[in-house]
Amino acid sequence: MITVFTPTYNREYTLKRLYKSLKNQTIKNFEWIIVDDGSNDDTENLIKEFIKEDEIPIIYKKVKNGGKMRAINIGVSLANKELFFIVDSDDYLDERAMETIEEESVTLPVDYAGVVFRKVEVFDNGKIVRERERFGEDQIDSTPINIFYNKKILGDKAEVVKTAIMREYPFPEIEGEKFVPEGYIWNQIGENYMFRYIDKGIYYYQYLDDGYTKRFSEIIKLNPKGLKLYYGYMLKKNIPLKNKIKFMIRYFQSLYYCWKKEGKTK
Template sequence: MDHLLITIFTPTYNRAILLPRLYASLKNQSIQNFEWVVVDDGSSDSTEEVVKGFEAENRIPIQYIKKDNEGKHLAINKGVKLAQGDLFFIVDSDDYLTPNATQLIANYYPKIKHRDDFAGMSFRRGISATEYIGTNRTFDDIEATALDFRFKHRIDGDMAEVFKTSLLKLYPFPKIANEKFCSEGLVWNRIALKYKLLWTSNIIYIGEYLADGLTDSSIRVRQQSPQYAILGYSELSKMPIPFLQKVKAVVNYWRFAHFSALPFRDKWRSVNPFLSLVAMPLSFIFRIKDPK
C-alpha cells in the first residue's frame, strides 16, 4: 500500500442503512490518498455485511473491525491504533463528505505539517455545502487553540477537525467502567492546552443540524455516564476560559454530579469551592427541568 495521507475514521453502531451514503461520498473524492477505518461498536444489524460488500468492490482501502459495545470514545482509541494515515479525520456514519474534502485537507496540511505547535486543522460542517452548522459566517484562516477559537473568536457549532495521527496517539480517551459516553471535547480540550489548530471556513463535512446546548438525549447520556461528564466539566472549569464559562462548567458539573456515586467530599475537591457555592443552586434548577 502506498503511503497514506488521511485515515478517515467512522465509528458505527446499527447504522447499516446509512453507511452507503458515506461510502458513496468517499468514492467520489477528488483525491484518493486515504483509507477508511470502520470500527463497529457492537452492531446487531447488517453493518458487517454492508461493509464487507464495500470491501469487495476494492474501490478504496478499508479496515473493518467489530468490537463489543463500549462507546464512541473507545472506538476512537481503537481507530487511532489502526490508523496508517498521517492525519486522522472522524466522520460519523450518518454524515458524509463534500467531493473536495480530501483535496482541501491535502492543500492545507503543508501549512502545519512541520509545525510542532499545531495538532492539525479544522474545517466547517454544514447542513449543505453552502449552509454552515453553528456560527453563520466565513472568516480568514485562524491559528488558535480550540479554546481560543470558541471563546475569543466566538465561533461555535460542530467543526470538522483533522488531527495529526501521531499526536492523537498521545491523547487516548480514558476508560471508565460501566460508562459509554465521553464527550470528544474532553480530549480536544486537553490538546488545546498545548497545541493550536489551523481553522478555515471551508465546508467539507455535511451533517444533521443540532441545536446549540444540551438536548434531551445528550442530557440523558450524561446522566448515564456521570463520571465522564463531571471529569470533562471539572477540567474545563480550570482551563483558560472566560469567568462566565467557568461558572457554566461548574453548574454543569454539579448538574451531573448528582448521578455519580462518588463521595461528596471527592466531588467537592474536584472544582473550585467558591464557584461551587454559586453554581450548586443553579444546577438544582436545571436538574428539576432535566428529563428524568
C-alpha cells in the same frame, strides 16, 4: 496521507451515503477505518459488500459495544496514515474534502496539531440548513478554547489531527461508561499545540433523533464520571463567567448522577 475514521453502531441506513461520498473523492489519498461498536443490524454485511467492491482501502473491525470513545482509541491504534479525521456514520463529506485537506496540510507548520474545517448542516435531501459559524478569516492559527470562547466561533467543527498526536492523547475509558465529550481531548491537545482553522465547509451533517446531541439528558445519567471529568477540567480554564456557571451546574449534575449510580450498584 489521511485516515478517515468512522465509529458506528446500528447505522446501516446512513453508511451508504458516507461511503458514496468517499468513493466520489477527487483524490484517493486515504484509507477508511470503520470500528463497528457491536451493531446488531446488517452493518457487517454492508461493509463486507463495500470491501468487495474494492473502490477504496477499507479496514473493518467489529468489537463489543463500548461507546464512541473506546472506538476512537481502537481506530487510532489501527491507523496507517499521517492524519486522522473522525467522520461519524450519519454524516458525509464534500467530494473535494480529501483534496482540500491535503492542500491545507502541506503548508501546516510541523509543530501544529492539525487543520480544522467548518461543518455544514443539511436536510435529508441534501439542501443546506445552515453552515456552522464562518470563521471570519480564511485562516486562523489558534486553539480550541480560544477559538470558541474568545473569537466566539461556536459549534462542532471538523478536526483533522496528526495521528501521532492522537496517540499522545487517548480518550479516557471509564468502566461502566461509554462517553466523554470530544472537547476534553481537543482542548487538552490545544494546551500544547496550535491548530490551523480553515474557513471552508467540507463536512455535511444532520442531527438525528438517536444522536448524542438530542440525547444529552440520557447521556449525563449513563456517563456521569465522564461528564464530571470534562466539566471539572473546563472549570479550571480561563473562560467567561457565564460558561463557568453553566459548567458548574453540569458538574454538580454529574456528581449527583455519580452518587445515584454508585448507590444502585451497592
